[in-house]
Amino acid sequence: MSVLIKNGRIITATDDYVADIFIDDETVKFIGKNLLVNADKEIDATDKFVFPGGIDPHVHLDMPFMGTFSSDNYETGTRAALFGGTTMVIDFILQKQGNSLRAALEEWQGRSNSNCVGDYSFHMAVTDFNENTKKEIQEMIEKEGITSFKTFMAYKGALMIDDRQMMGLMQEVKKHGGLINVHATNGDMIDFLITKHKSEGQFSPLYHYLSQPEVTEAEASGRFADMANYTGCPGYIVHMTCEGALNAVRNATKRNQKIFAETCIQYLLLDASLYEKDFEGAKWVMSPPLREKKDQTNLWAGINQGLIQVVATDHCPFKWEQKLMGKDDFSKIPNGHPAIENRMELLFSEGVVKNKITLNKYVEVACTNPAKIFGMFPQKGTIAVGSDADIVIFDPKEKHTLSAKTHHMNVDYSGYEGWEVTGKVKTVLLRGQVAIENNQCHIEKGFGKFIKRKKVSQTI
Numbered sequence: 001m002s003v004l005i006k007n008g009r010i011i012t013a014t015d016d017y018v019a020d021i022f023i024d025d026e027t028v029k030f031i032g033k034n035l036l037v038n039a040d041k042e043i044d045a046t047d048k049f050v051f052p053g054g055i056d057p058h059v060h061l062d063m064p065f066m067g068t069f070s071s072d073n074y075e076t077g078t079r080a081a082l083f084g085g086t087t088m089v090i091d092f093i094l095q096k097q098g099n100s101l102r103a104a105l106e107e108w109q110g111r112s113n114s115n116c117v118g119d120y121s122f123h124m125a126v127t128d129f130n131e132n133t134k135k136e137i138q139e140m141i142e143k144e145g146i147t148s149f150k151t152f153m154a155y156k157g158a159l160m161i162d163d164r165q166m167m168g169l170m171q172e173v174k175k176h177g178g179l180i181n182v183h184a185t186n187g188d189m190i191d192f193l194i195t196k197h198k199s200e201g202q203f204s205p206l207y208h209y210l211s212q213p214e215v216t217e218a219e220a221s222g223r224f225a226d227m228a229n230y231t232g233c234p235g236y237i238v239h240m241t242c243e244g245a246l247n248a249v250r251n252a253t254k255r256n257q258k259i260f261a262e263t264c265i266q267y268l269l270l271d272a273s274l275y276e277k278d279f280e281g282a283k284w285v286m287s288p289p290l291r292e293k294k295d296q297t298n299l300w301a302g303i304n305q306g307l308i309q310v311v312a313t314d315h316c317p318f319k320w321e322q323k324l325m326g327k328d329d330f331s332k333i334p335n336g337h338p339a340i341e342n343r344m345e346l347l348f349s350e351g352v353v354k355n356k357i358t359l360n361k362y363v364e365v366a367c368t369n370p371a372k373i374f375g376m377f378p379q380k381g382t383i384a385v386g387s388d389a390d391i392v393i394f395d396p397k398e399k400h401t402l403s404a405k406t407h408h409m410n411v412d413y414s415g416y417e418g419w420e421v422t423g424k425v426k427t428v429l430l431r432g433q434v435a436i437e438n439n440q441c442h443i444e445k446g447f448g449k450f451i452k453r454k455k456v457s458q459t460i
């Protein structure tokens with residue numbers, strides 16, 4: 001089906017102009033003023049913004065974690081993403097310690113294959129780097145198109161690797177043109193503090209926050225950047241929350257190394273005072289935890305300074321009954337919060353409308369940089385002739401209220417209940433198909449395609 005989007009204000013990471021877009025065969029064919037072309041469907045985008053489809057490179061769907069599974073599966077999660085203007089996500093495969101990367105890939109394919117509504121890819125989390133895993137890296141990059149490898153410097157005993165494994169992995173990943181992303185917090189310090197707080201009889205969600213002070217993240221971020229510099233491996237710090245970690249990256253960039261940082265929408269907008277609400281604070285128990293107002297200011301500045309390239313979500317929803325697993329012990333509350341559907345609208349409303357970032361910066365951090373850093377540009381992440389027709393038509397004036405009653409995520413509360421936002425996703429195209437229109441999803445599970453990614457050495 002061909003589509004003509006007429007008269008929209010097209011915003012990319014670099015441009016801002018009014019034109020028509022003609023789409024056929026999944027891709028953008030022409031862009032120009034007053035295009036004289038017949039299409040099967042015409043969409044009038046007058047007075048609307050036209051953005052590239054959002055890319056959320058940090059989500060956890062149907063993930064086994066802390067004794068349960070994140071509550072959005074590949075269908076509900078990617079559909080909710082589309083409602084919020086995100087056309088592609090990158091999810092995380094977790095290797096089981098003692099098992100191969102291949103076994104983990106097959107397990108994740110078992111849950112995701114034919115179930116995605118939107119497009120998707122995987123990062124491979126390496127939780128056990130050894131001589132066998134080492135041999136699988138090249139194959140993951142060259143055969144599977146999985147070019148980024150996640151590491152955890154925390155969650156000891158389940159996910160964490162030590163620095164020796166990190167160095168070995170970096171050396172191998174660099175050799176084959178990949179990238180390492182990292183959950184950069186000091187796991188031993190955190191475990192010490194969790195034990196200390198519990199031995200003092202402190203079990204409420206507030207102590208989740210107090211067990212992961214800023215220094216635990218700043219220290220690990222600096223250590224990771226140093227190891228990445230030493231090995232020459234490109235590095236990407238996920239879910240950065242605080243001034244100390246940002247300063248570690250700022251220092252590292254003086255060495256001209258390839259070090260990238262992501263923050264998540266919640267760290268820009270919410271703060272640690274939410275942990276003072278007794279057990280209700282469990283809604284925002286995530287790792288790292290929410291921080292202070294001064295950290296929010298630092299993160300917005302980091303975006304504008306180009307030190308933080310991406311705003312993601314770390315979408316990892318758990319229903320209230322799952323959060324109750326930690327009713328008597330904060331360390332048993334499943335970590336994570338729902339945001340896959342809200343990221344694009346919240347970032348527009350709180351970032352662009354409130355003059356914290358420009359429109360071009362908005363597209364850069366929500367769409368274009370994830371595509372570049374993770375080896376998908378220019379197929380994804382921009383509006384250009386030849387690119388996939390992943391397009392969001394957005395009303396910048398429409399106001400609406402976020403609520404669990406109306407969201408599409410499979411979770412029975414919202415971290416943003418009652419928030420009024422300015423700007424609404426109206427129509428979403430995924431590879432030229434109208435996916436969202438009139439508040440309805442028009443594509444089914446199975447439409448979402450696994451996107452094989454290029455070596456990052458080709459795009460960054």
Ligand code: DUC
Pocket residue numbers: 060183285286287288314316335336337
């Ligand atoms: N942090 C979370 O809050 N959830 C999933 C994994 C993580 O690192």
Ligand code: ZN
Pocket residue numbers: 183238239287288
């Ligand atoms: Zn993490």
Ligand code: ZN
Pocket residue numbers: 058059060314316
């Ligand atoms: Zn995560």
